[in-house]
Amino acid sequence: MTEVRAQDNPLIGPLDVRPSQEGFEIIGTFNPAVARLGDEVVLLVRVAERPRNDDPNVVLAAIFDVTEGRIVTQPFARDDPANGFSDPRLIVRNGQTYLTSISHLRLARSTDGLHFDIEDRPTIAPSDEYETFGIEDPRITCIDGVHYIHYVAVSPLGVATVLVSTRDFRTFERHGVIFAPENKDVAIFPGPIKGTYSALHRPHSPLFGRNDIWLAQSPDLFCWGNHRHLIGTREGLWDERRIGAGAPPVRIDEGWLEIYHGADRHNRYCLGALLLDADEPWKVRARSDKPILVPEAEYECSGFFGHVVFTCGLLCEDKRLKLYYGAADTTVCHAEIPVPDVLATLTSC
Numbered sequence: 001m002t003e004v005r006a007q008d009n010p011l012i013g014p015l016d017v018r019p020s021q022e023g024f025e026i027i028g029t030f031n032p033a034v035a036r037l038g039d040e041v042v043l044l045v046r047v048a049e050r051p052r053n054d055d056p057n058v059v060l061a062a063i064f065d066v067t068e069g070r071i072v073t074q075p076f077a078r079d080d081p082a083n084g085f086s087d088p089r090l091i092v093r094n095g096q097t098y099l100t101s102i103s104h105l106r107l108a109r110s111t112d113g114l115h116f117d118i119e120d121r122p123t124i125a126p127s128d129e130y131e132t133f134g135i136e137d138p139r140i141t142c143i144d145g146v147h148y149i150h151y152v153a154v155s156p157l158g159v160a161t162v163l164v165s166t167r168d169f170r171t172f173e174r175h176g177v178i179f180a181p182e183n184k185d186v187a188i189f190p191g192p193i194k195g196t197y198s199a200l201h202r203p204h205s206p207l208f209g210r211n212d213i214w215l216a217q218s219p220d221l222f223c224w225g226n227h228r229h230l231i232g233t234r235e236g237l238w239d240e241r242r243i244g245a246g247a248p249p250v251r252i253d254e255g256w257l258e259i260y261h262g263a264d265r266h267n268r269y270c271l272g273a274l275l276l277d278a279d280e281p282w283k284v285r286a287r288s289d290k291p292i293l294v295p296e297a298e299y300e301c302s303g304f305f306g307h308v309v310f311t312c313g314l315l316c317e318d319k320r321l322k323l324y325y326g327a328a329d330t331t332v333c334h335a336e337i338p339v340p341d342v343l344a345t346l347t348s349c
């Protein structure tokens, strides 16, 4: 595999971004969506921040208060055995999960795809009861000049997927929840196939422990049905515990190419590929037995949550995949992989 990481990696890090408010610090800028907008490459970067905390005895959760229209903090004592802190991303208390940071989306613009100017203010921020714990991991699908942004909305109601659209990344129209909890990693195909829209999605079944990728269809991008199970996790392989769609699929000569993430028993997140049938995308033609991108660089192995490469956006140009990806839940990075190299590694299904 001839993947080439950008020499300037990481392209964006926490120090490049201003917190959304006084008293907060940025802990991660990662998992961006990407789109071409005229001569520019634009990213919608997930920015995770938390209140500065000088008290070593408590961990603070930041929560968007819908009534007050602002972020409030809630302290959790470190020495209270009812509070669980084993995952640095979470606080668990009495069966309720809270997050140790709250995320919003921030626009970054570039003319060369490598050097980005980042807005000073959040572009899309938590705004309602479905988003009180933050908004995460956006994807962008462009159809007929409209950019459909779909992101993960987190709240005590669960993990859902919300759709927002824009033509110019200045004004945004909200379309509400398109996949109810527990469902994330939604990636909408860039246009209808035989008159019908398709999306990959990842429902979660706590009872049976399933974290698989499904395919849904829609007449209008807003109402989704005809759900079909697409692929599952594979014991003993790189994607044995959790999988989810990454960037929206791209059309290549051979069908639809999808780059997805998989986590193993050690919580190592790698990227692999799926080739789906051009006309019947619920038919899997080939899949990666080995990942195409593995966390190896120092910035991928250490950070807020190490050993993670996670993509939500790529450009496919000149038969090259130009991947934008989050490294260690901390930074935005870039790598390029020729499409034929990806296809050569796939195993037929």
Ligand code: MAN
Residues within 6 Å of the ligand: 031, 136, 137, 269, 305, 308, 310, 326, 329
């Ligand atoms: C989950 C999501 C992602 C994150 C990975 C790794 O899948 O929360 O946003 O990058 O875990 O922590």
